[in-house]
Every structure is written in structure tokens, then in C-alpha cells.
Amino acid sequence: LKPPIKILVTGAAGQIGYAILPMIARGQMFGPDQPVIIHMLDISPASEALEGVKMELIDSALPLLRGVVATTDVVEACKGVNFAVMLAGFPRKEGMERKDVMSKNVAIYKAQASALEQHAAPNCKILVVANPANTNALILKEFAPSIPAKNITCLTRLDHNRALAQLSERLHVHIGDVKNVIIWGNHSSTQYPDANHAIVTTKDGEKSAKELVANDAWLKGEFISTVQQRGAAIIKARKLSSSLSAASAACDHMRDWILGTPEGTWVSMGVYSDGAYGIPAGLFYSFPVTCDKGEWRTVQGLTVDEFSRAKMEATAQELVEEKNLAYSCLN
Numbered sequence: 001l002k003p004p005i006k007i008l009v010t011g012a013a014g015q016i017g018y019a020i021l022p023m024i025a026r027g028q029m030f031g032p033d034q035p036v037i038i039h040m041l042d043i044s045p046a047s048e049a050l051e052g053v054k055m056e057l058i059d060s061a062l063p064l065l066r067g068v069v070a071t072t073d074v075v076e077a078c079k080g081v082n083f084a085v086m087l088a089g090f091p092r093k094e095g096m097e098r099k100d101v102m103s104k105n106v107a108i109y110k111a112q113a114s115a116l117e118q119h120a121a122p123n124c125k126i127l128v129v130a131n132p133a134n135t136n137a138l139i140l141k142e143f144a145p146s147i148p149a150k151n152i153t154c155l156t157r158l159d160h161n162r163a164l165a166q167l168s169e170r171l172h173v174h175i176g177d178v179k180n181v182i183i184w185g186n187h188s189s190t191q192y193p194d195a196n197h198a199i200v201t202t203k204d205g206e207k208s209a210k211e212l213v214a215n216d217a218w219l220k221g222e223f224i225s226t227v228q229q230r231g232a233a234i235i236k237a238r239k240l241s242s243s244l245s246a247a248s249a250a251c252d253h254m255r256d257w258i259l260g261t262p263e264g265t266w267v268s269m270g271v272y273s274d275g276a277y278g279i280p281a282g283l284f285y286s287f288p289v290t291c292d293k294g295e296w297r298t299v300q301g302l303t304v305d306e307f308s309r310a311k312m313e314a315t316a317q318e319l320v321e322e323k324n325l326a327y328s329c330l331n
């Protein structure tokens with residue numbers, strides 16, 4: 001077994017927290033040979049619930065779990081952490097303006113950025129899940145200037161997995177035989193789920209998913225809207241937002257980032273744009289990436305047709321607007 005690593009989970013008393021903590025403590029994020037010490041952060045009104053979660057983690061008798069810290073003190077929470085999964089956020093409540101919600105989240109991410117910058121371990125890697133995920137990641141980057149931008153990412157893997165699931169259902173193939181869909185842009189309803197480069201492994205070798213589906217209208221219509229609206233569909237059905245699939249996707253995201261993507265496979269991650277594919281630099285935008293030894297790299301040179309280009313630009317435009325709104329909350 002390796003020496004234990006420390007991982008911070010913010011908003012740990014919430015829904016996704018309850019689903020993800022046992023996954024982390026069972027080795028589903030960092031592998032079955034990696035012991036973990038979990039730091040859980042939440043706010044005072046949730047501190048009792050947080051203690052309850054701690055008791056349950058201890059009672060789960062998990063051999064990889066080498067310690068649990070439950071705290072409402074952001075400094076204690078961030079101390080020495082090698083990884084951080086940021087679930088903490090302020091949800092939109094009835095009657096609230098977009099700007100009010102943004103302003104609450106900007107304040108949270110500004111404070112947590114400083115705490116991570118000052119107290120996390122060097123080279124700490126961060127995944128932002130809480131919405132607006134891309135813009136929260138941007139605020140975190142802005143207020144933690146000494147953390148390299150490449151160490152900050154946001155979650156679009158849930159959308160990626162939803163796109164794989166739609167293709168797998170449509171083609172009646174195992175989900176493990178479908179790969180290389182792409183989520184471009186924002187984790188919001190403007191995201192662009194793109195199946196143009198997706199591949200299905202069949203008994204006759206690798207085939208283009210697009211050719212197997214052979215229905216452009218579905219790929220440009222229902223496929224995209226189903227993935228974009230899946231979160232809303234789950235809220236309607238469960239009366240609660242997706243949490244087990246979000247937790248599972250966050251594990252996939254961290255595992256692939258740290259342990260690497262399989263040869264010939266890419267995944268979608270929200271990362272700091274350097275201008276690739278004509279997307280404005282300085283936004284957190286979801287791209288196809290491959291990962292090796294803890295570093296992600298944008299997949300280069302994919303062809304982008306006119307239909308895709310328009311969708312990629314629309315979601316970039318929304319991110320520019322979110323960025324402007326976030327900045328206006330700082331004044």
C-alpha cells in the first residue's frame with residue numbers, strides 16, 4: 001500500500017457528499033492500493049449532520065480510510081490536502097436573481113481559494129463540482145494565483161457519461177464499448193454533447209457511432225437535448241438533483257486525471273482554455289482531454305463542422321456572460 005493521501009470534500013454534509021464519501025473511502029477514486037485521509041468541510045448549520053456522516057464513515061470499517069476530519073473551519077479543512085473536491089455551493093432559491101446566487105458563490109469560492117492557496121499541499125489538484133461549476137473554477141483560479149491553472153478543473157464528466165449512456169441505449173451495446181463522446185463548453189443547458197467522433201467497439205472492431213446510429217436528426221436533436229436536460233429530468237423524477245451519478249462521475253474524473261486515461265480513449269473535463277479550437281482563452285470550458293501521470297492534455301486536431309462550431313460558440317458565449325456577471329459581483 002502507498003502512503004495515505006489527504007483529500008478535502010467541501011459541502012460534505014450534502015447529497016453528493018453522502019454518495020461520494022464511501023466511494024472515496026473504498027478506493028473508487030484513487031485505486032484500491034491508495035489509503036486516504038478525508039477532510040470534510042461544511043458550514044455551522046450542517047455541523048451536526050457532518051458529525052453524523054463521520055460516525056457512519058467510521059462505522060463502515062473501511063480498511064483504506066486512515067482518518068476523518070469533520071470541520072467547519074476552512075483553514076483546518078484545507079491543511080495539507082493533496083486533492084480537493086468542491087461540492088459546496090449556494091443553491092438558487094425561489095425569487096432569487098441570478099446575480100444574487102452568483103454573488104453568494106463568488107464569495108464562497110473567493111474565500112476557499114485563499115485557504116487552499118495558503119494551506120493545501122504543493123501541487124494540490126482541485127475538482128469543482130458545485131454550480132455554476134465552470135465559473136466557480138474561474139473564481140477559484142483568480143483568487144489562488146499561486147496554484148497552477150492546470151491543477152484546477154470542473155466536472156462535466158456526468159454529462160459525458162450521460163452522452164455515453166444515450167448512445168449505449170440507442171445502439172443496444174454495453175456502455176463499456178462506447179467511448180470518445182465530447183462535452184464542449186459549460187456544465188449547463190447550453191453544453192454541446194458531440195457524438196461525431198464517438199467510437200463503438202463491436203465484434204468486427206471499432207466503428208463510428210455516428211455511422212451505426214445512422215440518424216443525423218436524432219444525433220442533432222434528441223440526443224443533444226436529452227443530455228442537456230437530463231439533470232432537470234432527474235429533479236422532476238426524484239424531487240432531488242442527481243447525486244449518485246454526480247458522485248460516480250466525480251470519481252471517474254479524478255481517477256482518470258490521476259491514474260491516466262486508457263490508450264485511445266479521451267474524456268471530457270472542464271479546464272482552463274488556452275484558445276484551443278478557437279474558444280476564448282481564460283474561460284473554464286469543457287474539452288476532450290487525455291490524461292497521463294496526473295496531467296491532462298487537450299485532444300488536438302479534431303474536425304469541427306459548421307453545426308458543431310455554432311454550438312461550441314454559443315456555450316462559450318454563455319461562459320463569457322457568466323464571467324462578466326461574476327466579476328460584477330466582486331465590485
Ligand code: NAX
Pocket residue numbers: 010011012013014015016017041042043046087088089090091108128129130131132133155156157158159187241242243246
Ligand atoms: P447540497 O445542497 O445537498 O449540498 C451542498 C452542501 O454545501 C450543503 O451541505 C451546504 O451546507 C454546503 N455548503 C454551503 N456553503 C458552504 C460553504 N461556504 N462551505 C462549506 N460548505 C458549504 O447539494 P448537492 O446536491 O450535494 O450538490 C452540490 C453541488 O453540485 C450543487 O452546487 C449542485 O448544483 C452541483 N452539481 C453539479 C453537477 C456537475 O455535473 N457539475 C451535477 C450535480 C450537481 O447538481
